[in-house]
Amino acid sequence: GVQSGHFVDLRPLGTGVTGLVLSAVDERSRQRVAIKKLVMRDALTVKHALREVKITRRLHHENVVSVNEVLAPYGLPLPRDPTQLSALYIVQECMETDLARLLEQGPLPTGHATLLFYQLLRGLKFIHSANVLHRDLKPANIFINTDQLLLKIGDFGLAIDMWAAGCILAEMLTGRMLFAGTSAVCHTASTKTLMTLMSYRNTMILVKKPFSGLLPEVDAQAVDFLERILTFNPMDRLTAEAALSHPFFQQYSCPEDEPT
Numbered sequence: 001g002v003q004s005g006h007f008v009d010l011r012p013l014g015t016g017v018t019g020l021v022l023s024a025v026d027e028r029s030r031q032r033v034a035i036k037k038l039v040m041r042d043a044l045t046v047k048h049a050l051r052e053v054k055i056t057r058r059l060h061h062e063n064v065v066s067v068n069e070v071l072a073p074y075g076l077p078l079p080r081d082p083t084q085l086s087a088l089y090i091v092q093e094c095m096e097t098d099l100a101r102l103l104e105q106g107p108l109p110t111g112h113a114t115l116l117f118y119q120l121l122r123g124l125k126f127i128h129s130a131n132v133l134h135r136d137l138k139p140a141n142i143f144i145n146t147d148q149l150l151l152k153i154g155d156f157g158l159a160i161d162m163w164a165a166g167c168i169l170a171e172m173l174t175g176r177m178l179f180a181g182t183s184a185v186c187h188t189a190s191t192k193t194l195m196t197l198m199s200y201r202n203t204m205i206l207v208k209k210p211f212s213g214l215l216p217e218v219d220a221q222a223v224d225f226l227e228r229i230l231t232f233n234p235m236d237r238l239t240a241e242a243a244l245s246h247p248f249f250q251q252y253s254c255p256e257d258e259p260t
């Protein structure tokens with residue numbers, strides 16, 4: 001459409017919790033952009049996605065990846081009632097690389113690490129001052145232009161808080177930390193070991209024990225609820241809103257009294 005640039009030279013960048021991410025050149029600006037496709041599974045996802053977009057569009061800062069525009073399918077602008085959309089496309093500035101890729105080539109010189117980390121803190125100070133949490137900060141979500149040693153925080157997560165919430169519920173129900181052992185391993189294990197552990201998530205190392213075995217004293221419905229929150233793959237994890245409508249909360253559930 002005339003409002004949005006025509007995107008050419010599309011290249012895959014990755015698949016995140018929210019869906020596919022491509023890079024493309026916006027013919028209008030001749031700039032390369034990162035385009036995140038958010039598939040709208042249901043009205044809840046749309047509401048969540050729109051809220052996330054509203055927050056991230058507001059955050060203008062040198063150390064935060066900026067959102068250029070949000071488009072409906074076929075590059076059309078958002079309709080007045082976006083809840084009927086099948087997908088949302090978030091077009092944002094595209095940085096040269098991310099910190100995870102950079103670190104694959106080994107540690108950074110101290111001077112570079114210091115300047116980059118300073119920018120990370122500068123970006124976090126801004127984000128937190130806006131009362132926004134990133135919730136999924138990791139090297140893959142930190143983007144860098146190596147020519148200017150410029151760092152920007154991007155790709156605000158949606159899922160991570162739910163894992164934490166699941167662990168908290170388990171602790172509420174048992175009085176003990178659910179992954180105490182594992183989290184101890186996390187603290188002591190070096191990042192490299194942890195990344196190795198995480199990378200073999202389907203092997204015996206992180207064997208998935210049924211929660212009923214881990215939490216014998218917890219009632220079956222609570223265990224079923226925990227199973228759906230503490231799913232390893234964030235794509236399958238319940239969102240806060242979906243969790244609120246799980247039978248486990250039917251005695252309290254009241255969507256109109258659970259404002260967003």
Ligand SMILES: COc1ccc(-n2nnc3cnc(N[C@@H]4CCN(c5ccncc5)C4)nc32)cc1
Pocket residue numbers: 013014015016017021023034065092093094095096097098143154155
């Ligand atoms: C889940 O996957 C995702 C999720 C979010 C992004 N986001 N979100 N905002 C971004 C701003 N800039 C970039 N830049 C790319 C980083 C690596 N890039 C290469 C470019 C060329 N070759 C290899 C990597 C460009 N990526 C962004 C990318 C992939």
